[in-house]
Amino acid sequence: MNSAEFLLWVRGPGLNIALVIFTIGMLIRLLEIFMLGRKQNLAELRANGVSAGLRTIFTRSTPADKNSMRRSMFTFVAGYGFHIGLFVVIFLLTPHIQLIQSLLGFGWPALPTPVVDLFTVIALISLMALLWRRLTHPVVRYLSTPQDYLVWAATFLPLLTGYMSYHHLWFPYSWLLGVHILSVEFLLILFPFTKLTHAFTLFISRWYTGMMAGEKGVAS
Amino acid sequence: MSNNKPLGQALREQGVSRRGFLKFCATTASLMALPPSMVPAIAKALESARRPSVIWLSFQECTGCTESLTRSHAPTLEGLIFDNISLDYHHTLQAASGDAAEAAREAAMEENKGNYLLVVDGSIPLGNPGYSTIAGISNLEMLKEVAEHAAAIIAVGTCAAYGGLPHANPNPTGAVSVEEIIKDKPIVNVPGCPPIPVVITGVLAHFLTFGKLPELDHLGRPLAFYGNNIHDRCYRRPFYDKGLFANTFDDEGARKGWCLFKLGCKGPVTYNACATIKWNDGTSFPIEAGHGCLGCSEPNFWDMGGFYNALSESTMNLSRTAAVGIAVGAAAGTASGLLNRRKKSKAEAAHETVSVKDLQREDKS
Incomplete structure (x- = not known):
């Protein structure tokens, strides 16, 4: 198999297989959650939970108070650096938008590539710092399961191979691009079966927490 | 073949000045990323080179590669050098036809055994030998026969190098490239549809100067020309x-x-x-x-997907795949959710209420 045949496979059958597994897996996960059902709430509602639910989706992204932020400054900075970097790289790079447009039928403006490049570096450094902390902090290390390392690698690889392809590092570009797409397919396939699902479920649980608290008339 | 003058003399007779010739050597050296000190060596080698015997085989091709090389622009040194190689067999360009043409090929093979260059354009059909024949000889048979005593092979054009257009899905003729058939000879791929003329003469000049083929990339292409995207x-x-x-x-x-x-x-x-x-x-x-x-x-x-689809798009219809995934996922998710609910209501139905009395029974006795 030469680089062109490899690239052809990952852009065609590979991507389609990954997308099917991803959509089916994620829909099963989400529908199972939505169809769980809740016990009927017999208490009188103190307020409408909808606005509280919506608010909580956003407020949980900001640090609760200065003290806890100061105590976990490292996680805060590295966590945000990684997540913002990843978001920019996935959704604001021209080739990625072009792919999304071919899938959904609409797109949006991109950022210049050197800017996306900077965010890639931020995300890569943050991820490495977070891994270093996971390995050196005794409590975090004790709490880590093999899945945590698997998911870390699955997220790190697309960023690294994307960075390497853009800068033509060490290997022919055609191979690097193929490996980059393959690593994304690996990530997509792992997505529904690991804690990566938090990218979706996070907002559901925030909404639910906020809504429940709102209906009871307390702050969430 | 009868005209066996050194290349330098042949070029001078066609009105190429010494200055023009050296300029070509310098350009070739720089194109092939060779140091300037190599220019005199190239000039000397080309000057005294006996015209190499070249057999050009055209298989499943469109003659675009030959057209590109011979008619791209007004005569240049590349063109003249190309004209001056001893092209012993090229069924588009040669005057002879039929048995006479095949005889010329056989004579050239016999006379320059082990020293001639074989240039191939076009892919080779493996599906049925009858898909493409020359003088009743299948492409596969002719390639094997001529390649056996060739010094080196230059696969000109994407069809010869990688299968090209005939190889495109669903590849009805079972077309393959030269390197998929010939494994024991040095092969240079000069792909392109058509390739740039100077790349061919550059490879020829390199072969004449150093007696070997230039450095190749992972797809068998001369790095000097195919090193950058x-x-x-x-x-x-x-x-x-x-x-x-x-x-x-x-x-x-x-x-x-x-x-x-x-x-x-x-x-x-x-x-x-x-x-x-x-x-x-x-x-x-x-x-x-x-x-x-x-x-x-x-x-x-x-x-590689449509010519007008961005490189990052899938080569298949991704939206249709997503629609299938959503439909199957929605059905499977709903089914799983309903099963979970049934399990829950069954558990609720099977639930026995325990009263305080029931718990005190043992104490009574």
Whole structure:
């Protein structure tokens, strides 16, 4: 198999297989959650939970108070650096938008590539710092399961191979691009079966927490 | 064949000055990334080289490669050197036909056994030998026969190098490239649809000077010409980095000469010298004419998705795949959810209420 045949496979059958597994897996996960059902709430509602639910989706992204932020400054900075970097790289790079447009039928403006490049570096450094902390902090290390390392690698690889392809590092570009797409397919396939699902479920649980608290008339 | 003058003499007789000849040697050296000190060596080798015997086999091809080499522009040194190689067999260009042509090929093979260069353009059908024959001989048979005593093979054009257009899905003739059949000879791939003429003469000059083939990349192409991709050498590259794209062929971006990535330019994965050497005597190359690169010097370029679909898009219909995934996922998710609910209501139905009395029974007795 030469680089062109490899690239052809990952852009065609590979991507389609990954997308099917991803959509089916994620829909099963989400529908199972939505169809769980809740016990009927017999208490009188103190307020409408909808606005509280919506608010909580956003407020949980900001640090609760200065003290806890100061105590976990490292996680805060590295966590945000990684997540913002990843978001920019996935959704604001021209080739990625072009792919999304071919899938959904609409797109949006991109950022210049050197800017996306900077965010890639931020995300890569943050991820490495977070891994270093996971390995050196005794409590975090004790709490880590093999899945945590698997998911870390699955997220790190697309960023690294994307960075390497853009800068033509060490290997022919055609191979690097193929490996980059393959690593994304690996990530997509792992997505529904690991804690990566938090990218979706996070907002559901925030909404639910906020809504429940709102209906009871307390702050969430 | 009867005309066996050294190359230098033959060129002088055609009116090429010494100065013009040295200029060609210097250009070739720089194109092939050789140090300037190599220029006299190239000049000396080419000057005294006996015209190498070349047998040119055309298989499943469109003659575009020959047209590109012989008619690209007014006579140049590349053209003259090409004219002056002892082209003993080329069924498009030679005057002889039928048995006489085949006899010329056999004579050349016998006379220059082990020393002739074999140039192939076109792919070789493996599906049925009758798909493509010359004088009743199948392409596969002729290639094997001529390759056996060749010094080296130059696969000219994407068809000979990687299968090209005949190899495109669903490949009805079972077309394959030269390197998939011949394994024991040095092969240089000079892909392109067609390839740049100077690349052929560059490879020939290298062979005549050093007696061996130039350094090749992972796809068997001379690194000197195929070392950089079109995207990195493209004069429109700054627009890609700035995020300025043409969205249609007649919008403002297209008129301003912005990047053609969104219109399907395959420059990022295409390794060729178009952006630097250019075509038609250095006039321009496709992107300069406002059309994206098709990636013609890469394997499977016909199957790289649509010519007008961006490189990052899937080669298959991704939306349809997603629709199938959503439909199946929704059905499976609902079914799983309903099963969970049934389990829950069954558990609720089977639940026995325990009263305080029940718990006190043991104490009573």
